[in-house]
Amino acid sequence: MRTIYLSIITFLAASCTSQKIVRPLQEGEQQVSANLGGPLIGFAGAVIPVPLTSINCAKGISDSLTLHGGIQTTSLLYKTLQLDAGATYGFIKPDGWKPGLSASGSLNFLTDFREGNPKIYPQIDVNAYWDYASNNFMYLGITNWIEFQQTMTDGQEQRKQLLSGIQFGNTFSTEKWNYTIESKWLAPTRNSTNLVVDYRSYKLGGESRGAVGIYVGFARKF
Amino acid sequence: MKLKFNYITISLIALSLTGCFGLDDNLFNPDTNIEAYYLDDFDGKQEIEVDNYDIADSLVHLFTLNVGNAGEHIYAVYIGDTAKIASDSIIVYCHGNAGHLDYYWPRAKLLANVNGTNTYGVLMMDYRGYGLSQGKPTEENMYEDVDACIVWLKNKGLTNDRFFMYGFSLGGAAACELTANPRNLTPSKILLESPFASAATLIQEGSGLALPSSYFVDLKIDNAQEIKKINQPFYWIHGEEDDFLDIDMNGQVIYNNYKGSYKEAHRIPEAVHNNVPKIMGYEEYIESIGTFLRR
Numbered sequence: 001m002r003t004i005y006l007s008i009i010t011f012l013a014a015s016c017t018s019q020k021i022v023r024p025l026q027e028g029e030q031q032v033s034a035n036l037g038g039p040l041i042g043f044a045g046a047v048i049p050v051p052l053t054s055i056n057c058a059k060g061i062s063d064s065l066t067l068h069g070g071i072q073t074t075s076l077l078y079k080t081l082q083l084d085a086g087a088t089y090g091f092i093k094p095d096g097w098k099p100g101l102s103a104s105g106s107l108n109f110l111t112d113f114r115e116g117n118p119k120i121y122p123q124i125d126v127n128a129y130w131d132y133a134s135n136n137f138m139y140l141g142i143t144n145w146i147e148f149q150q151t152m153t154d155g156q157e158q159r160k161q162l163l164s165g166i167q168f169g170n171t172f173s174t175e176k177w178n179y180t181i182e183s184k185w186l187a188p189t190r191n192s193t194n195l196v197v198d199y200r201s202y203k204l205g206g207e208s209r210g211a212v213g214i215y216v217g218f219a220r221k222f
Numbered sequence: 223m224k225l226k227f228n229y230i231t232i233s234l235i236a237l238s239l240t241g242c243f244g245l246d247d248n249l250f251n252p253d254t255n256i257e258a259y260y261l262d263d264f265d266g267k268q269e270i271e272v273d274n275y276d277i278a279d280s281l282v283h284l285f286t287l288n289v290g291n292a293g294e295h296i297y298a299v300y301i302g303d304t305a306k307i308a309s310d311s312i313i314v315y316c317h318g319n320a321g322h323l324d325y326y327w328p329r330a331k332l333l334a335n336v337n338g339t340n341t342y343g344v345l346m347m348d349y350r351g352y353g354l355s356q357g358k359p360t361e362e363n364m365y366e367d368v369d370a371c372i373v374w375l376k377n378k379g380l381t382n383d384r385f386f387m388y389g390f391s392l393g394g395a396a397a398c399e400l401t402a403n404p405r406n407l408t409p410s411k412i413l414l415e416s417p418f419a420s421a422a423t424l425i426q427e428g429s430g431l432a433l434p435s436s437y438f439v440d441l442k443i444d445n446a447q448e449i450k451k452i453n454q455p456f457y458w459i460h461g462e463e464d465d466f467l468d469i470d471m472n473g474q475v476i477y478n479n480y481k482g483s484y485k486e487a488h489r490i491p492e493a494v495h496n497n498v499p500k501i502m503g504y505e506e507y508i509e510s511i512g513t514f515l516r517r
Contacts, residue, residue: 080437110437117434149432153422154446154479156471163430187430191465 017054018182018215019167020068021088022102022127022139025060030222031178032057037215039186049214064090068106079113086123094137099128108145122146127167135173142166143184163187165210180217186210249392249421249441250359251319252352259284259297259354264324270500272328275335277301284323289350289357289370296355296367298374299323301334302343308379311515312343313386314409316368316393318416320496322353326390332499333388337512342386347371349396361395361441368396369405376407386515388413391467391495395443398476402451411515413457416464416495419472420444427471446475453482457514461493461501486514 017035025031038050056070065087072082086106094100104125111118127141145163152158169182187210203209256266261282281302286295302310313333317326323346334344349364350357357363375385387409389397394417401412418424421443422435435441449456458480460473467473469489477487488510493501502510 075437078438110433112434112436114440115434115436117436119433121431145431147431152426152432152471153435154419154444154475156419156423156475158426158432160430190430 017052017056017070017072018169018180018184018217019104019125019127019139019141019143020056020070020086020106021058021066021104022129022141022169022171023100023137024064024066024088024090024102025058027060027062029060030058031219032222033178033217033219035215035217037182037213039211039213080110081113082108082110084108084123094129094131097130099130102127102129136171137173138168138170140168164189176221178217178219178221180215180219182215182217184213184215186213249361249439250351252349252359253321253325254351254353256322256324256353259299259323261299261324261327264327266324268325268328269318269321269496270328272331272504275328275331275504277331277334277340281340287370287374289367290363292357294350294356296347296350296357296370297323297353298345298347298371299330300343300345301330302340304378307343307375310343311384311386312345312375312380313388314368314371314375315344315346316387316389316396317346318391318393318496322348324353329390329499332504332508333511336508337516342515345371345375361443364396365399368400372400372405372407380407382408383410385409386411386413388415389417390415391417394418394445398445398448398452401454402448409454411455411457412452413459413511413514414445414473414476415459415498416461416467417445417458417473417476418467419446419475423471423475427468446479449476449480452480455484455514455517456480456482457486457488457511459488459490459498459510461490461495461498463492464495466495
């Protein structure tokens, strides 16, 4: 019963992409990025990330504020349109080993081409990041999707209002390109032992918890 | 190295392409890794193991039925005297997702011992794509396959009043659908073991978010709504420790939604998804089913 009902569904919506903007862009700077990756699963004898893809764009409004938006291209294959738009604000700039701190607020809009059911999920991310080796940086943070609905489809109680994750990553930066690799631990409090997907994740108390995702991103700066 | 790269590439592409068609196929997990049906002689893994519930070979009939428009056939097994279908009461057992006729054979034998050995005829089928049954498993194909078996029984004389429907887990969807919206015969009673509330509930439980099922699948399975159409007596049994289909999120919702003539609930402490009869105790399980069918 492990490989049936939900397959790629679990965590899909909240796991489509790596962090869009961790370190705010400089004022006037723009970038377009493509991301690939998702939760690690056992598949055909190998462990691979679910190949979720997205395309994002961003523009620095000031040195502290960056606006960004994106589309989840894989979800289109599932007949679902998923768009997001938001802003990242840098509260503290890094100083040596003292990390910089940024927070992102986004709205994720979803609708499908089957029945046209719309939903909006606010998302709040907070990241600490450290600059090193000229322009590279590494980061550690949390991501949260907020569920406002109090009941599920058949009237059951919606037990959790937050779907959270912990991410850490590294961005190698050149003059025109950023290359990011990120790992995200999705829903670390959630028991994934008996989920139907063969997720490869960390264990706590002997039970597999959530799902671990691996993502890569390529960003072209303008 | 190149071979390895190609292997991974193909796997990634294959995974991506599954999305082009939605995720409906992922509902079904057919086991086709058998070459023949062995029933009592099957030495592979079975969902539960039972002793002392043997059925005479002369009362076990394995047969095929043509289904669909493509000339495919499915396998079914009938426990009982086919010459007495016109007078016997019969349980149609819709099995779960994990296996095939051999895997669920002990369950069929238990039902064939309700209220005494072979008091009821029992018919169990492998849906299209399961076991040796041909074709592709889909929601509608599953309903058609169960209904084809019902037609087979009807043609041998079964009538509504002697027809009981039993659905376990995935099979609960077929049992619910064909009781709420009967096509050829109308069951006089329905029994659901460890059913799921709906495809949407599966998705929402899995994702942790209240996402509409239409984001991922075309599946229309909604036992929690279909049960509202059913007036026949309803028996529900579910393991309280079911860690696959949470009892309160699934079976209890269906039970609460039922507004028909009679219902009874059996929440089995310490039982998980697929061991309710074992944890309950086979004799107690059989007695419980028997009491409901007799009433």
